[in-house]
Amino acid sequence: MLLFLSGAAILKTTAHAKVSFVPSISSVGWSSAVNVNHPSSAQQNINLVNGGGIYHPVSKSSSLHAKNKKRDGGQPTSKKGKVQVLLLKSVPNIGQAGDVVCVSSAVFQNQLHLSNKARLITTEEVEQLQRREQEQEKTLVDDAVKTKTILEETMLDSSGGEIDADGDICGVALTMKRRAGPSGSLFGGVNPKMVIDLLREKFPEGSWDGRHVKLKEMRDSSGKDVKKMDIKHSGNYTLTVALHNSVDVTFILSVVPDV
Numbered sequence: 282m283l284l285f286l287s288g289a290a291i292l293k294t295t296a297h298a299k300v301s302f303v304p305s306i307s308s309v310g311w312s313s314a315v316n317v318n319h320p321s322s323a324q325q326n327i328n329l330v331n332g333g334g335i336y337h338p339v340s341k342s343s344s345l346h347a348k349n350k351k352r353d354g355g356q357p358t359s360k361k362g363k364v365q366v367l368l369l370k371s372v373p374n375i376g377q378a379g380d381v382v383c384v385s386s387a388v389f390q391n392q393l394h395l396s397n398k399a400r401l402i403t404t405e406e407v408e409q410l411q412r413r414e415q416e417q418e419k420t421l422v423d424d425a426v427k428t429k430t431i432l433e434e435t436m437l438d439s440s441g442g443e444i445d446a447d448g449d450i451c452g453v454a455l456t457m458k459r460r461a462g463p464s465g466s467l468f469g470g471v472n473p474k475m476v477i478d479l480l481r482e483k484f485p486e487g488s489w490d491g492r493h494v495k496l497k498e499m500r501d502s503s504g505k506d507v508k509k510m511d512i513k514h515s516g517n518y519t520l521t522v523a524l525h526n527s528v529d530v531t532f533i534l535s536v537v538p539d540v
């Protein structure tokens with residue numbers, strides 16, 4: 282979230298500066314706005330930015346920043362022969378698909394336009410897309426927080442659920458029954474995908490978009506991370522799931538032998 286906001290602020294500066302930048306490869310990223318593999322669809326899709334993207338300053342954007350400041354915030358001047366474009370494809374030495382960059386109009390015409398690697402984009406359009414992306418980002422965060430609340434309520438309702446000394450909510454949010462041998466060894470392990478699938482099934486009202494939801498940690502009761510090895514034994518496991526890149530939830534998964 283912070284990354285997004287700071288990046289967006291930089292983009293804003295860029296946008297206001299219009300085409301005054303000197304370096305031809307100053308850019309701000311628009312990482313997910315465009316499908317890299319389907320550049321021809323990018324033009325249509327740009328207005329349907331999926332919200333998962335974040336702006337990220339790349340290459341010379343900080344020097345660009347400084348340069349614009351030196352113009353003491355006056356009216357942006359249009360540098361002769363430069364145009365602001367949205368890259369529809371990644372172009373070496375210019376930028377990634379989705380970046381808004383300034384290039385000379387000769388470069389645009391000869392290298393980018395004919396091969397459909399970029400299109401002109403106005404500052405207003407950049408700002409509009411940026412606003413839309415911010416709104417979508419906010420919705421994603423709100424949904425993730427809602428999902429976290431649902432899980433926390435379940436934890437508090439579970440037996441042994443509590444708020445610990447640090448104010449964190451601890452408890453079982455998920456119980457999984459698995460066939461097991463007499464010592465508790467499972468027939469078949471439990472992997473991160475199974476956990477996310479079960480969460481989706483048990484909490485259908487939550488937001489479980491696979492692009493945003495990731496199992497970050499899965500620790501057994503001794504604290505050992507078993508995410509990569511899968512769960513192979515019944516018992517309690519502490520899981521941390523990212524519901525969004527700025528919203529994590531930690532809960533207990535109780536794997537009980539199915540007898």
Ligand SMILES: *[C@@H]1O[C@H](CO)[C@@H](O)[C@H](O)[C@H]1NC(C)=O
Pocket residue numbers: 440441442452453516517533535
């Ligand atoms: C798992 O945790 C819950 C809640 O703390 C507790 O009631 C239960 O006994 C634990 N189960 C095991 C196998 O440790």
